[in-house]
Amino acid sequence: MGSLHIRSLKGLPQIAVGDDLAQIIVDACAAQDPPVSLSGEHILVLAQKIVSKAEGATVQLSEITAGERAKQIAEQAQHTALPAQERRRDPRAIQVVLDQSVEILRQREGTLICRTRHGFVCANAGVDASNSPQAETLILLPQDPDHSARLIRARLRQLLRLPTAPGVLITDSFGRAWRQGQCDVAIGLAGLTPLDDWRGRTDAHSRTLTATLLAVADSIAAAADLARAKDSEEPAVLVEGLARFITGEDGPGAAALLRPLQEDLFR
Amino acid sequence: MGSLHIRSLKGLPQIAVGDDLAQIIVDACAAQDPPVSLSGEHILVLAQKIVSKAEGATVQLSEITAGERAKQIAEQAQHTALPAQERRRDPRAIQVVLDQSVEILRQREGTLICRTRHGFVCANAGVDASNSPQAETLILLPQDPDHSARLIRARLRQLLRLPTAPGVLITDSFGRAWRQGQCDVAIGLAGLTPLDDWRGRTDAHSRTLTATLLAVADSIAAAADLARAKDSEEPAVLVEGLARFITGEDGPGAAALLRPLQEDLFR
Numbered sequence: 001m002g003s004l005h006i007r008s009l010k011g012l013p014q015i016a017v018g019d020d021l022a023q024i025i026v027d028a029c030a031a032q033d034p035p036v037s038l039s040g041e042h043i044l045v046l047a048q049k050i051v052s053k054a055e056g057a058t059v060q061l062s063e064i065t066a067g068e069r070a071k072q073i074a075e076q077a078q079h080t081a082l083p084a085q086e087r088r089r090d091p092r093a094i095q096v097v098l099d100q101s102v103e104i105l106r107q108r109e110g111t112l113i114c115r116t117r118h119g120f121v122c123a124n125a126g127v128d129a130s131n132s133p134q135a136e137t138l139i140l141l142p143q144d145p146d147h148s149a150r151l152i153r154a155r156l157r158q159l160l161r162l163p164t165a166p167g168v169l170i171t172d173s174f175g176r177a178w179r180q181g182q183c184d185v186a187i188g189l190a191g192l193t194p195l196d197d198w199r200g201r202t203d204a205h206s207r208t209l210t211a212t213l214l215a216v217a218d219s220i221a222a223a224a225d226l227a228r229a230k231d232s233e234e235p236a237v238l239v240e241g242l243a244r245f246i247t248g249e250d251g252p253g254a255a256a257l258l259r260p261l262q263e264d265l266f267r
Numbered sequence: 268m269g270s271l272h273i274r275s276l277k278g279l280p281q282i283a284v285g286d287d288l289a290q291i292i293v294d295a296c297a298a299q300d301p302p303v304s305l306s307g308e309h310i311l312v313l314a315q316k317i318v319s320k321a322e323g324a325t326v327q328l329s330e331i332t333a334g335e336r337a338k339q340i341a342e343q344a345q346h347t348a349l350p351a352q353e354r355r356r357d358p359r360a361i362q363v364v365l366d367q368s369v370e371i372l373r374q375r376e377g378t379l380i381c382r383t384r385h386g387f388v389c390a391n392a393g394v395d396a397s398n399s400p401q402a403e404t405l406i407l408l409p410q411d412p413d414h415s416a417r418l419i420r421a422r423l424r425q426l427l428r429l430p431t432a433p434g435v436l437i438t439d440s441f442g443r444a445w446r447q448g449q450c451d452v453a454i455g456l457a458g459l460t461p462l463d464d465w466r467g468r469t470d471a472h473s474r475t476l477t478a479t480l481l482a483v484a485d486s487i488a489a490a491a492d493l494a495r496a497k498d499s500e501e502p503a504v505l506v507e508g509l510a511r512f513i514t515g516e517d518g519p520g521a522a523a524l525l526r527p528l529q530e531d532l533f534r
Contacts, residue, residue, distance in 0.1 A: 002501075003274040004494055006508075010269070106532040113532065121445035173481070177444045177533040178388035179524050181462045181482030183489065185446065195448045214440070215448030216493065222450065223490030226483065226509060227271055234269075241273075242493060257446050265373040265380065266444040266533045 004241030008227045008234035009036075015235075017056035021046065022155035025236055040164030041243045044156070045224035047235035048172040048187060049128065049139055051148050057140045059096050066091035070098055077110025093127070096138050100125035105267055115267075116141060119258040120187060122174045145170045145188025146253030153190040153250060167192035167246040170254075171221040177266060184225040186217035186257060190250040193217070194257050215257060216245055271508030275494045275501035276303075282502075284323035288313065289422035292503055307431030308510045311423070312491035314502035315439040315454055316395065316406055318415050324407045326363050333358035337365055344377025360394070363405050367392035372534055382534075383408060386525040387454060389441045412437045412455025413520030420457040420517060434459035434513040437521075438488040444533060451492040453484035453524060457517040460484070461524050482524060483512055 009028045015021070025044060029036040038044070052058065066074070074091035089110050098104075101114035105121065114125040118141065126141040142148045149168040157165035170188035175181070186194065198212035220239060228234035261267075276295045282288070292311060296303040305311070319325065333341070341358035356377050365371075368381035372388065381392040385408065393408040409415045416435040424432035437455035442448070453461065465479035487506060495501035528534075 002277070002494060003272070005270070005272050006490075007270040108532060173479075176482075176526075178526050178531060179452065179482060179485065180526050181480040181485070181524065183450075183482050183485050212440075213448040214492070215443075215446060215450050218446065218448070218450050219489040219493050222486040223273070223493060225481070226486050226490060227269060257448065259443075259445050259447050264445060265375060 002241075004223075004239060006223055006227045006237060006239050009236040009238065010234065012050075012233065012236055015050040015053040017054065017058075019054045020155065021050065021054050022152050022159055026156070026159050028236065029238075036238065038156070038160060038166060038238070040162050040166060040246060041240060043167040043169055043192060043220060043239040043242055043246065044152075045169045045171055045221065045237040045239060046152070048126070048141060048145070048170055050235045051142050051145070051152075051170050051188070052139045055142055055148065057142050059138045059140060061090065061092045061096075061136045061138065064092040064095050066095040067098075070095035073107065073110065073112070076107075093138060096140070097125045097127050100127055100140060103267075118145070118187070119255070120174070122172070126172055126187075141172065141187065142170070146190065146255055147188075149188040149190035149253065150250045164246065164248055165191060169217060169220060169224070171224065173225070183218075184221040186221045186254040189217055189254045191247050192220070192251065193245040193247060194252060194254060196245070216242075217254060217257060220245075269508075271490075271506060273490055273494045273504060273506050276503040276505065277501065279317075279500065279503055282317040282320040284321065284325075286321045287422065288317065288321050289419050289426055293423070293426050295503065296505075303505065305423070305427060305433055305505070307429050307433060307513060308507060310434040310436055310459060310487060310506040310509055310513065311419075312436045312438055312488065312504040312506060313419070315393070315408060315412070315437055317502045318409050318412070318419075318437050318455070319406045322409055322415065324409050326405045326407060328357065328359045328363075328403045328405065331359040331362050333362040334365070337362035340374065340377065340379070343374075360405060363407070364392045364394050367394055367407060370534075385412065385454070386522070387441070389439070393439055393454075408439065408454065409437070413457065413522055414455075416455040416457035416520065417517045431513065431515055432458060436484060436487060436491070438491065440492070450485075451488040453488045453521040456484055456521045458514050459487070459518065460512040460514060461519060461521060463512070483509075484521060484524060487512075 029038045070091045073094050077089045103115040106113040115121050116125045128139050153165050153168040168190045171184040172187050173182040174185050194217040196214040196216045224237040227237045296305045337358045340361050344356045370382040373380040383392045395406050420432050420435040435457045438451040439454050440449040441452050461484040463481040463483045491504040494504045
């Protein structure tokens with residue numbers, strides 16, 4: 001309890017498909033000034049985009065053919081006051097969003113609020129064109145971000161030869177239904193407690209805490225984003241001081257953070 | 268950019284109505300081991316409950332008479348599988364929630380998703396019985412949390428005799444529509460940028476970032492909550508390393524984080 005420290009890693013290279021992210025992180029830690037000794041006390045927070053790039057979870061617009069629905073949505077967006085450069089007006093980009101979604105919850109001005117294949121509810125199914133070197137390339141969410149986190153953690157364990165590997169957290173920026181702006185949330189994780197469950201435990205006055213289920217993985221995601229700027233190419237962040245949330249087992253992953261459909265009051 | 272440090276303040280006293288929170292924080296900073304020199308580089312994060320207690324934003328259940336609607340909702344909750352100790356089944360407690368709300372968005376098992384007088388969308392209008400010394404006392408949200416933050420900041424400026432006072436952030440734990448668990452968010456603030464607006468600015472590849480509006484005040488709220496445990500009576504947290512978000516002027520407050528009703532797709 002009491003104190004935590006968050007820092008971004010400087011000087012990461014551009015990530016390309018097939019890159020060994022764990023090796024890149026280990027090398028970057030050694031190259032920091034002063035060098036960072038990555039341990040099982042650290043949580044490694046990775047922006048979704050570098051994981052997707054390393055995994056090749058990208059789509060070339062030139063390879064996409066827009067269907068009728070995508071064309072209709074793009075047509076509707078034409079008649080709004082959106083800035084001209086909005087990529088998602090491209091019917092092919094909208095087709096990609098539709099392909100990544102199992103359900104469209106809401107639609108407004110070319111922005112779709114989607115439930116993704118993974119179960120995430122977010123704008124445009126997490127499909128993103130910003131921070132992509134090629135304007136014609138869209139970056140998708142990883143196929144299975146919890147699996148990605150487990151693979152990266154296993155590779156870190158192998159490289160670092162540690163009894164406990166760092167916790168690994170993959171994050172993306174999501175909007176919120178009733179609040180302005182985006183916050184980073186956990187979309188994949190390994191070796192980290194997603195939810196800290198205080199239900200049934202008692203507070204300092206021995207009162208039962210009835211509804212206290214803390215989304216610690218989302219709080220860590222939000223905290224990590226504060227250590228970088230969007231334009232500074234710092235997709236990797238280390239968090240120290242939260243060893244109580246790091247687990248030997250990889251655990252349930254960020255899937256545990258999805259509200260079950262039958263409890264969803266706002267679809 | 269690059270590094271931030273978050274710590275909770277130890278040994279705060281129980282807060283009672285009329286207490287001078289700024290003075291209590293200044294005293295607590297001096298009493299830390301080692302002492303903390305509070306400055307305009309710090310963000311002071313306060314849990315809503317101590318602000319409400321100091322302001323007397325509490326209600327005695329014994330003084331409440333439940334109306335018909337509150338009784339009906341309590342009656343419905345009786346027939347659910349909730350734990351027996353849920354206070355909000357008390358029709359008087361439900362009446363308090365209704366009194367704090369301008370709109371009930373959803374209702375399930377005695378939990379109400381409300382829009383509060385302030386415009387916050389949250390469970391039970393932020394009315395809380397946990398961490399209250401008297402079981403018969405409910406703690407409300409402050410009347411005007413942005414005003415509370417401004418008053419605390421002004422008092423800190425007076426006590427510390429600094430050119431720039433610390434940023435002040437008042438937080439509460441809110442649930443999310445599609446994700447399990449709660450994260451702390453900003454309900455009041457002064458001297459802090461609520462939203463970091465990157466719309467129209469360019470990323471590292473000179474691509475325009477079209478939809479990047481970062482809810483930094485909410486991210487700071489979530490980050491601060493990681494430095495304390497719910498039962499540890501640590502309602503005050505200091506954040507260092509985010510001076511770029513601290514402003515001389517008190518600014519627009521957390522009100523800027525409320526999504527305008529006409530943009531709300533999920534009421």
